[in-house]
Amino acid sequence: MNPIIIVGSGLSGYTLAREFRKLDKDTPLRIITADDGRFYSKPMLSNALSSGRTPDQLATADAAQMAAQLNTVIQTYSRVNAIDTARHIISVDGQELEYAKLVLALGADVIKPPLKGDAADAVISVNDLGDYTHFRAVIAGAKHVAIIGAGLIGCEFANDLRSAGIAVDVISTGSAPLNRLLPEAAGHALQEGLAHIGVNWHIDRSVTAVDRAAQGYRLTLSDGSIIEADAVLSCVGLRPRTMLAGAAGIHTAHGIAVDRFLATSAPDVYAMGDCAEVEGLVLFYVMPLMNAARALAKTLAGEPTPVVYPPMPVVVKTPAHPVAVSPPPPGVMGEWKIEVLGSGVRALFFDAGNKLRGFALTGTAVSEKNALAKELPALL
Amino acid sequence: MTKWQCVVCGLIYDESAGMPSEGIVPGTRWADIPDNWACPDCGVTKSDFEMVEIAA
Numbered sequence: 001m002n003p004i005i006i007v008g009s010g011l012s013g014y015t016l017a018r019e020f021r022k023l024d025k026d027t028p029l030r031i032i033t034a035d036d037g038r039f040y041s042k043p044m045l046s047n048a049l050s051s052g053r054t055p056d057q058l059a060t061a062d063a064a065q066m067a068a069q070l071n072t073v074i075q076t077y078s079r080v081n082a083i084d085t086a087r088h089i090i091s092v093d094g095q096e097l098e099y100a101k102l103v104l105a106l107g108a109d110v111i112k113p114p115l116k117g118d119a120a121d122a123v124i125s126v127n128d129l130g131d132y133t134h135f136r137a138v139i140a141g142a143k144h145v146a147i148i149g150a151g152l153i154g155c156e157f158a159n160d161l162r163s164a165g166i167a168v169d170v171i172s173t174g175s176a177p178l179n180r181l182l183p184e185a186a187g188h189a190l191q192e193g194l195a196h197i198g199v200n201w202h203i204d205r206s207v208t209a210v211d212r213a214a215q216g217y218r219l220t221l222s223d224g225s226i227i228e229a230d231a232v233l234s235c236v237g238l239r240p241r242t243m244l245a246g247a248a249g250i251h252t253a254h255g256i257a258v259d260r261f262l263a264t265s266a267p268d269v270y271a272m273g274d275c276a277e278v279e280g281l282v283l284f285y286v287m288p289l290m291n292a293a294r295a296l297a298k299t300l301a302g303e304p305t306p307v308v309y310p311p312m313p314v315v316v317k318t319p320a321h322p323v324a325v326s327p328p329p330p331g332v333m334g335e336w337k338i339e340v341l342g343s344g345v346r347a348l349f350f351d352a353g354n355k356l357r358g359f360a361l362t363g364t365a366v367s368e369k370n371a372l373a374k375e376l377p378a379l380l
Numbered sequence: 381m382t383k384w385q386c387v388v389c390g391l392i393y394d395e396s397a398g399m400p401s402e403g404i405v406p407g408t409r410w411a412d413i414p415d416n417w418a419c420p421d422c423g424v425t426k427s428d429f430e431m432v433e434i435a436a
Contacts, residue, residue: 044390
């Protein structure tokens with residue numbers, strides 16, 4: 001009997017395997033991963049310094065332990081080069097494997113900002129444990145780190161580096177941090193909270209060049225100003241990995257296009273996590289991944305189950321000024337009602353029918369997250 | 381009373397504070413929280429990932 005093959009051993013791949021094994025102990029399972037297959041949690045990368053953990057301590061199990069725990073074969077350091085959806089075969093470094101069902105949990109690639117300068121290639125980005133191990137090696141002994149991008153990851157790393165006493169400059173093209181998720185007033189509250197612990201902000205600016213300096217690097221900004229730093233971290237967003245699926249003729253949009261059953265356009269091929277676009281939604285967060293894994297596990301175990309996305313507020317782990325946000329769904333017209341409290345911001349989004357459709361809470365207002373989430377309609 | 385941290389998203393559960401917004405009264409021990417409880421920040425169920433105990 002051909003196995004169910006999961007491609008990818010990030011949170012998606014392993015959570016799906018774990019949920020599936022709760023329902024089906026015997027169907028053969030094979031996980032193929034390009035890295036070493038250790039289990040770790042990606043959200044914990046951007047607060048590992050303040051929690052005093054080394055990169056290795058973030059991995060709680062190695063591939064052999066995971067294989068035993070999940071009763072699965074795990075093929076490490078292996079890349080899937082092609083999918084033949086007609087013959088239900090994937091080629092892995094030249095070896096052909098047949099699948100009964102295939103799940104693409106490939107994750108996403110970091111977006112690289114266009115940079116000039118002789119040190120553009122020294123700019124680091126972090127989207128897995130391997131990247132993070134390299135990052136920690138580079139910043140060992142660093143006094144000053146420049147971060148390009150003020151999204152969730154950029155802000156969490158800024159807070160974490162400051163907690164380790166490292167000077168931080170953040171350069172963002174937005175007019176306030178998290179400008180894709182938050183109304184400006186809430187973004188500015190986060191900006192002030194992080195400035196309060198020493199983060200230097202350069203908003204409405206981009207980095208045009210990174211050059212080697214006598215010691216470390218020299219960044220040139222779009223306004224001509226210069227920043228010196230020992231390391232440069234780029235966190236300007238992710239792009240779902242769709243090339244493998246696209247090359248196999250599987251329909252892709254921004255992510256690998258799947259329906260509510262997480263099924264792609266090819267028979268017996270599914271996709272979930274950061275690489276997937278579920279009915280138009282690409283969500284790089286843990287809560288959607290958990291809901292998808294539970295639904296897909298049932299489907300793979302023979303009980304087709306559509307994914308449900310309840311309200312899933314995003315929590316930004318910036319202890320200096322925490323944030324919890326549930327952005328209004330794309331395309332919903334309405335307006336923000338913003339209250340600036342002494343210790344944070346409460347912003348509520350009401351649609352044309354005066355119904356609550358989103359919220360952005362910062363500082364002490366974050367404590368209202370669970371109560372407000374219960375008032376929101378499901379996303380999917 | 382101890383504090384626990386979710387291994388996936390880092391949420392801190394402090395037994396002495398409980399989680400009133402989740403209907404968990406202060407002083408509720410981790411062991412007394414039902415197994416089907418899910419971390420409010422990331423959705424991981426308690427039975428899947430044990431919380432990591434950190435100093436009280």
